[in-house]
Amino acid sequence: MQNTTELNNKPKRFIYDFNPEETEITMQTKDLEIYYGKNLAMHNADLKFKKNTITALIGPSGSGKSTFLRSLNRMNDGIATVKGEILYQGVNINQPKIDVYEVRRRIGMVFQRPNPFAKSIYDNVTFALQRRGVHDKKTLDRVVETTLKQAAVWDQVKDSLNKSALSLSGGQAQRVCIARALAVQPDVLLLDEPASALDPVSTQQLETTLRELKKDYTIIIVTHNMQQAARLSDYTVFFNMGEAIEYNKTRKVFTRPKVQMTDDYVSGNFG
Amino acid sequence: MNRTQKQSRFAIACLKAVAGFVVLILAFLIGYIFITGLPNVSWHFLTSPAKAFNAGGGIWIQLFNSFYLLVLAMIISLPIALGAAIYLNEYATDNWFTAAIKTSIEILSSLPSVVVGLFGFLLFVVQFNYGFSILSGALTLTIFNLPLLTRNIEDSLANVSDDQRQGGLGLGLSKYETIIHIVVPASLPGIISGIILCSGRVFGEAAALIYTAGQSAPALNFMDWNPFNIDSPLSPLRPAETLAVHIWKINSEGIMPDLTQVSSGSAAVLVLAILIFNLSARFVGRKVFERMTSVK
Numbered sequence: 001m002q003n004t005t006e007l008n009n010k011p012k013r014f015i016y017d018f019n020p021e022e023t024e025i026t027m028q029t030k031d032l033e034i035y036y037g038k039n040l041a042m043h044n045a046d047l048k049f050k051k052n053t054i055t056a057l058i059g060p061s062g063s064g065k066s067t068f069l070r071s072l073n074r075m076n077d078g079i080a081t082v083k084g085e086i087l088y089q090g091v092n093i094n095q096p097k098i099d100v101y102e103v104r105r106r107i108g109m110v111f112q113r114p115n116p117f118a119k120s121i122y123d124n125v126t127f128a129l130q131r132r133g134v135h136d137k138k139t140l141d142r143v144v145e146t147t148l149k150q151a152a153v154w155d156q157v158k159d160s161l162n163k164s165a166l167s168l169s170g171g172q173a174q175r176v177c178i179a180r181a182l183a184v185q186p187d188v189l190l191l192d193e194p195a196s197a198l199d200p201v202s203t204q205q206l207e208t209t210l211r212e213l214k215k216d217y218t219i220i221i222v223t224h225n226m227q228q229a230a231r232l233s234d235y236t237v238f239f240n241m242g243e244a245i246e247y248n249k250t251r252k253v254f255t256r257p258k259v260q261m262t263d264d265y266v267s268g269n270f271g
Numbered sequence: 272m273n274r275t276q277k278q279s280r281f282a283i284a285c286l287k288a289v290a291g292f293v294v295l296i297l298a299f300l301i302g303y304i305f306i307t308g309l310p311n312v313s314w315h316f317l318t319s320p321a322k323a324f325n326a327g328g329g330i331w332i333q334l335f336n337s338f339y340l341l342v343l344a345m346i347i348s349l350p351i352a353l354g355a356a357i358y359l360n361e362y363a364t365d366n367w368f369t370a371a372i373k374t375s376i377e378i379l380s381s382l383p384s385v386v387v388g389l390f391g392f393l394l395f396v397v398q399f400n401y402g403f404s405i406l407s408g409a410l411t412l413t414i415f416n417l418p419l420l421t422r423n424i425e426d427s428l429a430n431v432s433d434d435q436r437q438g439g440l441g442l443g444l445s446k447y448e449t450i451i452h453i454v455v456p457a458s459l460p461g462i463i464s465g466i467i468l469c470s471g472r473v474f475g476e477a478a479a480l481i482y483t484a485g486q487s488a489p490a491l492n493f494m495d496w497n498p499f500n501i502d503s504p505l506s507p508l509r510p511a512e513t514l515a516v517h518i519w520k521i522n523s524e525g526i527m528p529d530l531t532q533v534s535s536g537s538a539a540v541l542v543l544a545i546l547i548f549n550l551s552a553r554f555v556g557r558k559v560f561e562r563m564t565s566v567k
Contacts, residue, residue, distance in 0.1 A: 057318040073443060105443035115434035118457040118563045144281070164563050177438070184442060 020050045027072060030195040032084035034067050041080065042067045045244035046236060054140035054219040056208060056229035056250065059239030060270060064088065068239065069190050069222050072106035074100050098233055107188040108181035113197050114173035121157050124165045128184045147179035152209040171202025175209060189213065191221040195228065199248055207232050226266060230254050238262045272370035301542060306332040308539025311532040313400050317540070321488060325531040331536050333505060336511035340405055340484060341474050343507065345466065352417055356424035360450070380418030385414045385478040403510040408484025415479050420469045427461025428454060429464035460538035471548035475541060477515035485510030486520050514541050
């Protein structure tokens with residue numbers, strides 16, 4: 001397969017060109033089918049996500065990539081019907097008996113538009129912990145400092161932790177949201193177009209932050225921006241029409257795609 | 272100038288005239304009330320009790336009753352309205368039950384206040400045997416106030432971006448935690464504006480109170496703040512004529528010699544209070560929002 005130069009028009013199953021060790025896989029999906037009402041929105045995506053890497057999900061609007069992402073921590077509960085298995089550390093989390101709140105703590109999420117709560121920066125970061133019964137001031141202080149440093153926004157906000165997070169700029173707010181997600185000590189970080197509402201400078205800073213974070217976390221990011229996927233990610237999945245079309249090392253997806261459709265998309269000839 | 276432009280100018284002029292007319296009516300009414308009323312308002316007028324037969328009476332007790340009734344009515348209606356609004360905006364799905372609730376609220380809000388008052392009379396005064404009392408009045412005002420307050424709070428909640436709810440759920444919080452600790456605080460400026468606006472409406476209400484809170488303002492002992500004593504200002508079981516009811520009553524059956532002065536003075540105080548409520552609603556809402564968004 002590696003040496004084939006000709007491109008497939010559309011493979012029966014998507015092209016899957018890497019095979020991580022079982023022990024390196026943090027998340028995996030099997031036979032996933034996602035329905036909105038009776039409409040099949042997303043299927044045919046048996047993907048494995050490797051520990052401490054950044055995987056980018058790219059594809060046109062409506063390709064199912066965000067729907068897929070939101071299923072990974074069951075944010076689609078009550079919105080869409082998700083069938084199939086979602087394995088997190090070998091456990092299928094897509095079943096009713098699984099504690100969905102614990103799932104979302106372990107698999108954190110950062111959203112498209114920065115959504116700080118109408119609280120102080122400090123309370124934004126510590127809120128979820130406080131709700132979980134952590135009230136020790138020292139512990140909370142430490143969490144605030146660590147996570148804001150991890151999210152590379154500590155220097156800008158350390159003197160105004162009691163200020164409302166609503167007063168922050170978009171880039172800062174988004175990084176406070178990342179810190180907030182990190183505060184509950186997740187393993188996996190899902191990001192749904194986290195830079196689409198940010199200016200280029202903030203975007204670049206965010207990317208630097210994510211590259212740092214992948215040392216400790218497994219990151220899956222949905223992005224519209226192909227340059228961003230190319231710059232940032234280790235692996236890339238191309239989605240189209242509710243299916244995963246191609247999954248490979250980012251470099252290969254962008255330079256030597258195996259499917260015609262992927263080639264068209266990454267070279268901008270789509271449609 | 273072509274035909275379309277002429278037409279457009281004419282239409283805009285008409286709209287301006289109509290809008291101006293509305294402002295003019297309001298300005299005339301408020302102006303008249305203030306010009307005839309405010310000269311009669313003095314510190315003495317505001318702080319002394321009413322006199323039934325002699326000149327020189329004030330409105331102190333009525334004013335106090337109005338505020339006390341307002342506070343009680345809000346204490347009763349706020350939790351109910353908040354709960355209903357949270358249910359309707361956050362949990363209710365689009366089915367016949369929700370539709371029935373929404374229709375009921377609309378009908379309730381369009382009931383004439385005198386009908387609500389008579390209903391309150393039959394239910395609270397007679398059936399529950401609360402008599403003409405602040406309690407009966409506050410419960411009746413709650414019925415009167417609930418639809419509007421619920422709608423106001425519902426709108427404030429709906430104005431909170433869905434991103435906030437997602438953010439809460441995404442951290443592994445339950446839907447309930449997310450609503451109570453994230454959505455409601457975020458909608459606080461709107462909720463506060465809504466409460467103040469409703470207060471203005473409740474404060475000026477007369478018809479719903481005539482047969483529930485009563486038309487007499489017995490002397491109160493302002494040294495006694497035990498709510499269980501009948502002549503304590505805080506007693507919920509004493510009859511309490513409010514300012515709006517007072518205006519209605521002295522105009523229909525008042526016999527004091529300075530009746531016109533008392534009436535116009537009371538009206539000016541009432542309108543002034545409602546104006547302050549309305550104008551402060553936006554201001555307070557904005558202040559709360561500023562507090563939440565900026566320093567401190």
